[in-house]
Amino acid sequence: MTTFTLGEHDFLLDGHPHRILSGAIHYFRIHPDQWADRIHKARLLGLNTIETYVAWNAHEPVEGQWSWQDGLDLAAFLKAVADEGMHAIVRPAPYICAEWDDGGLPAWLFGEKAAGVRRDEPVFMAAVEAYLRRVYEIIAPLQIDRGGPVILVQIENEYGAYGSDPEYLRKLVGVTRSAGITVPLTTVDQPEDDMLAAGSLPGLLHTGSFGSRSPERLATLRRHQPSGPLMCMEYWNGWFDDWGTPHHTTEAGAAAADLDALLGAGASVNLYMLCGGTNFGLTNGANDKGTYEPITTSYDYDAPLDEAGRPTAKYWAFREVIGKYTELPDEEPEPADPAPVTSAPLPREIDLLDAVEASGTWSVLDHLPTMDEMGQFRGFALYRARIELDDAAELSLAEVRDRALVFAGDHLLGVLDRAEKSRSVQIPDGSYDLTLLVEDQGRVDYGPRLGEPKGLIGPAMVRSGKQGLGEHGLGRSGLGQPGGQLEITDWQYLTVPDDPGGLLDGSDAGRGAPPERPVLRRGRLNVDGPADLFLDTAGWGKGVAWFNGVCLGRFWERGPQRTLYVPAPMVRAGANDVVVMDLHPRPGARIATLSAPVLDQPILNPPVTT
Missing domain, CATH: 3.20.20.80 (Glycosidases)
Structure with missing residues (x-):
């Protein structure tokens, strides 16, 4: 022994x-x-x-x-x-x-x-x-x-x-x-x-x-x-x-x-x-020592x-x-060959929010839920509330964990971002569905904020500096006084599937996304045989990519990471399925690979740290 x-x-x-x-x-x-x-x-x-x-x-x-x-x-x-x-x-x-x-x-x-x-x-x-x-x-x-x-x-x-x-x-x-x-x-x-x-x-x-x-x-x-x-x-x-x-x-x-x-x-x-x-x-x-920093x-x-x-x-x-402290093997690692360089279009595109809504049934609550309460421990969720306003107002949250795109109908009103310390957005007057697509960008892994729930953290308040606030969808009370405020307590939610590629299956029915709306895109990348690939995300905005059904992880034009690593065992000879969920899509986006990784691209719009 x-x-x-x-x-x-x-x-x-x-x-x-x-x-x-x-x-x-x-x-x-x-x-x-x-x-x-x-x-x-x-x-x-x-x-x-x-x-x-x-x-x-x-x-x-x-x-x-x-x-x-x-x-x-x-x-x-x-x-x-x-x-x-x-x-x-x-x-x-x-x-x-x-x-x-x-x-x-x-x-x-x-x-x-x-x-x-x-x-x-x-x-x-x-x-x-x-x-x-x-x-x-x-x-x-x-x-x-x-x-x-x-x-x-x-x-x-x-x-x-x-x-x-x-x-x-x-x-x-x-x-x-x-x-x-x-x-x-x-x-x-x-x-x-x-x-x-x-x-x-x-x-x-x-x-x-x-x-x-x-x-x-x-x-x-x-x-x-x-x-x-x-x-x-x-x-x-x-x-x-x-x-x-x-x-x-x-x-x-x-x-x-x-x-x-x-x-x-x-x-x-x-x-x-x-x-x-x-x-x-x-x-x-992620880390948070006063500023949230997702990895x-x-x-x-x-x-x-x-x-x-x-x-x-x-x-x-x-x-x-x-080698000064032990005997080294005679063998040395072989040099790596450059990875294959190839490209393909992303011809299939659908509106992400429409596709998620069509895939499930909205759950209704009388309070603002966290994503943890939804059972969504990673990823994305949709929140929706009915708004009726006589005049423009401000929507504010106690916290956003970690990033939310705010829509009035098809129109993007703004982005709430934990790293940017942005928790409020102006919303217009009228009657419409207010929708927020919320992303958990990674749970804090060190320090006292371990285990904090993700999603929107209430109260969710609507504040008006002019006209009154309507009653419908704005909670139990409709105190329509100038300068008044109300808490939104009636919410619906839908979780985004872990692998939304299935939302792209079937017929080509479904509209393309209006400007500023998130999309799901799909293409086929042809490769001669299994090999490590470095998927180039240049021309993409922010989101998640899947390769042959496996989630490669997140991309973000902010940098510094530009390429996503695709291990050779995931790669098939012939056509390979690529699905991209892009929250900030750009026209003309394609699938492309590079011969080597790029992990040090220039930083675009660094987060606020004060």
């Missing part, structure tokens, strides 16, 4: 000192047919271990509906690691951050039953225990002492930056050990005294997360842990991107020099990220392997450094 334990200063593999040289690959961000390629390239870099998070909300997006399918087969991923002769570190959280929607916590956790998260609270702990036991059923038989690859399991994630509840951590440890996890347990925190003190327990290995000044960070870590191996569990060798800010890069030579200093101090390391991958679907997270679809992270798994300059710089 192989053993993996903690020594006085080192990890011990079968009793011998062992340095962990690890790289982060999130199986849920990489197409499963490409797992083996990314893992193999990790070994060629000189690494001996692969680390991954487990994203709870990917496996259980709806309470009680669990899946290990469609790229979520954790056991298969860990076995692929073992097949490459490498070890594995698993970080099941329950909270992962990771710039992932809600930090991996399912949105349903925060409903009416919830009393608190990331602390010792009975409702939360019951859900967490059920989740962890499912995950540990996979991990336990794949531990190193049972012939598998898993050498470490992490408890929570950067908990010292969020809370200080040692009983919560003790209960997580109890669930973990009772589920048969026998390998060493770790925690991770940024190397700051208060975070390290709050984020761990005696008996757990403290590790750090940082991306520079390694000797100083390791010294702080050692103060809090006089014995045991030193490890940077997240060596930040790059960074993620937000819509409307420049693409983040770190200079390869500087990052390699700091990695050299870290390894030279005798520490173990996990490169975060080795290959970042993609926020397929609508899985990107891009690409999670390239300026990592040693780019979003498509191709070695970068950083890969070769890191390989040279790692």
